[in-house]
Amino acid sequence: MPSIRVGTSGWSYQDWIGPFYPPGTPARDFLSWYADRFNTVEVDSTFYATPPASRAAHWAASTPADFRFCLKVPQAITHEKALLNCDAERDTFLRAIEPLGSKAYALLLQFGYFNKQAFRHAHEFFDRLDNFLQKYPGPTPVAVEIRNRAWLTPEFFQLLQSHRAAYCLADHAWMPPPEHVLARHDLLTGDFLYVRLIGDRADIEKVTRTWDRVVADRSEAIRRLVAALAGVIPRGNVVVFVNNHYAGHAPASCEDLLAALARATPDG
Secondary structure: OOOEEEEEEOOOOHHHEOOOEOOOOOHHHHHHHHOOOOOEEEEOHHHOOOOOHHHHHHHHHOOOOOOEEEEEOOHHHHHHOOOOOOHHHHHHHHHHOHHHHHHEEEEEEEOOOOOOOOOOOHHHHHHHHHHHHHHOOOOOOEEEEOOOHHHOOHHHHHHHHHOOOEEEEEEEOOOOOHHHHHHHOOOOOOOEEEEEEEEOHHHHHHHOOOOOOOOOOOHHHHHHHHHHHOOOOOOOEEEEEEOHHHHOOHHHHHHHHHHHHHHHOOOO
């Protein structure tokens, strides 16, 4: 039966002590405490560097059996090499996360905005992505996030579907509203839809850089997202991650989203 998981992007935030983590909680206990509240998390730190396998083993030991991790693929693969000649980096990363076992739910290929100096045409990137996915050894499923709105074409979604790769739907300043993308395309290209509520980093940081409270009302955006997801949830799994930059305090936004999902269900 399809399920929906909701969590935050990262968990190591000192600003969360008080509003989320109990006062005095040491950083080493953040993850285990977080896992009592939510059943999934997006690991942002792996974007910057491949962790040692011992760290992945610690993450696995700190969470219950049904907890799931979605991990960003290192930027050395997605940004520095843009999927070209990166087999060594890919294999090193896959070995490092092996201790997670079945707790590794997905690997996120998050790409930046590629200008014409990087790729003259979208199909040049699509060809490179196709080659990467063809050679990907698994077993953890892959999700793909692109930040070029003009590249959200039938060709792109067909490419993902041909590899059973998940699409990552991002609420991001550069991209169309999630409900618009959901209305135009069938986004269930794999076994699940990956959703990231990122928000507008520049705008939110004009208000705060302390992530201990909600500073932006995103209730209407959450309502629209939940309504738009109604056509996806019965057909496949959905995993949603909320960034602090979405409204100021990701755990509170997760609770708001979970409440909206509960209201949208027949017995909610």
